Amino acid sequence: MAYFKSNKIDYHYVKPIIKFPCMDCEEEAVMHAMTTNWSCSSCGASGTISKLIATTSDTWKKSKIYNPHTEKNKIMKLFDDLQANSNSKKMQTLKSRVSHLIEYYESKMP
Secondary structure (H helix, E strand, O other), X not given: OHHHHHOOOOOEEEOOEEEEEOOOOOOEEEEEOOOOOEEXXXXXXXXXXXXXXXXXXXXXXXXXXXXXXXXXXXXXXXXXXXXXXXXXXXXXXXXXXXXXXXXXXXXXXX
């Protein structure tokens, strides 16, 4: 993970898997954190951390992947902003129900 952090490459870590944009197609690739073996199911590219280090490019560094944790935080922030501007009980109920739904699915993830 230090490689991704130091090179400012977008990634999402869920032990023991690191998800990051594939350097060939920019779709989601997965790496096992212990072995550093990675592969992309979209284009078939694969390798180890050594291959990533050898081929790092500025274009690839700008690629993004979907991070559900970050997205959840952005959604909750939007709910807070909307609620602050509307003082609506319905908005609070909606936020609570969405939060509960997210927590339900998070508890089902391995």
